[in-house]
Amino acid sequence: MRQGNDVLTADRLVYDYILPAKTGCLAFVAPGEILRITDLAGLQVVDMAVFNRANPRDKLSTSYSRTRYKPAPGQKFVPRDKLVPGDILLSTICTPLMKITADSAMRVGVHDVHHRMCNRELYEYYGHPGRRGCHEVIADLMAPFALLPEDIPDTMDLFMNYYHDCGRGHWVIEPGVTKPGDFIEFEAICDCIVALSNCPMDVIAPVNGSTCSPVHVQVAER
Known part of the structure; x- marks a missing residue:
């Protein structure tokens, strides 16, 4: 289990918000500041898009973030297929955006970095018209x-239990692994805009357990 940063005290908080189910928010995170997203009830997914505040068109690339890391000297x-503490979130032009500093779940790295967000068209296709998704x-x-x-780029889907089954030849969505109070934490490398959607999916797939629930979003100075 990874421990979080000890700077998240009341006197250092610059943003402290309980994000209701099925809604979104923006967090502005300056270089060196810490962003923590806490799953309050457990099993809730949060879609996260990160943008370079100096140029918002320069935004998160989950593919580059997975494949452009630097291995230790001598390692191949x-x-x-996943991101864990110590990894850097890179942009579409490989700008370092944020570093993952903590992941408190017992299974570290259970965050989707391959899938596209839910959207209005997905819900309509499966018989649920009129619903907004994380993309909207x-x-x-x-x-x-x-x-x-x-x-809008592909997101890092925090706490989403999504993996590829090679034998069956398709991706699998299963209920999450987070318990109430589990969190993931990032340190900003550049000035970032972080857009969060507290995933509204409660149909089609078991993404958010039995019901969608709030999460806690905090930004703290060092």
Whole structure:
């Protein structure tokens, strides 16, 4: 189990928000500041998109983040399928955005970095018209920064238990592994805009346990 940063005390907090189920928020995280997302009830997924505040078109690339890490001296480079503490989130032009500093779940690294967000079209296709997905939530949050829905990148889906079954030839979604109070923590490397969607999916797949629930979003100075 990874321990969190000890700077998250009341006197250092610059943002402290309980994000209700099925909603989104923005967090502005300056270099050196700590972002922590805590799963309050357990089993809840949070879709996270990260943008370079100096140029919001320069945004998270989960593919580069998985495959452009630097192995230790003497170790072979092997592209990986997950992100864990110590890994760097890179942008679409490989700008270092944030570093993962803690992951408190018993199974570290259970966060989807391959899948696209849920969206209105997905829900409609499976017989649930009129529902907004994480893509719509994050696109609306980023609209004031002159980004269009097609500019929104694939997200890092925090706490999502999603893996590939080679034998069956397809991806598998299973209930999460987080317990109440589990969290993941990041340290900003550049000035970042972090757009979060507290995933609204309670149909189609067992993404968020039996019900969607709030999460705690905090940003703290060092």
